[in-house]
Amino acid sequence: MLVTGPRTRAVRRPSYPVTREIDEQTRLGEAYMRSLLRAQLRLAVGLCLVLAAVVVGLPLLFAVFPEFSEKTVLGIPLPWVVLGGLIYPWFVVCGWWYVRQAERNEDDFAELVDRPPSPDDAP
Numbered sequence: 232m233l234v235t236g237p238r239t240r241a242v243r244r245p246s247y248p249v250t251r252e253i254d255e256q257t258r259l260g261e262a263y264m265r266s267l268l269r270a271q272l273r274l275a276v277g278l279c280l281v282l283a284a285v286v287v288g289l290p291l292l293f294a295v296f297p298e299f300s301e302k303t304v305l306g307i308p309l310p311w312v313v314l315g316g317l318i319y320p321w322f323v324v325c326g327w328w329y330v331r332q333a334e335r336n337e338d339d340f341a342e343l344v345d346r347p348p349s350p351d352d353a354p
């Protein structure tokens with residue numbers, strides 16, 4: 232048995248002046264888009280630098296301090312445990328954090344764009 236509900240229509244969002252600026256690709260709209268892209272790029276580059284520092288830094292740490300390389304954990308060399316067992320969960324956490332921050336940037340941008348005009352904005 233197939234049960235269907237009444238047809239619903241998509242709710243149209245009102246068009247605010249900032250949204251029109253972006254849709255019409257005016258200079259102000261371009262400035263808004265550039266600010267979003269800059270924020271996303273800053274986030275991505277920052278996280279990539281942190282990840283690169285860890286990926287390069289850990290092997291360098293083991294090369295500079297060989298006593299860490301000689302230690303074992305449950306019969307497995309410490310570098311293998313750190314690089315194979317701890318780095319990947321940390322990458323997952325960093326990926327989760329990145330997605331949350333990128334979505335927050337987009338939500339902040341959407342809030343800025345979708346806010347209704349204030350009486351002070353009138354020409």
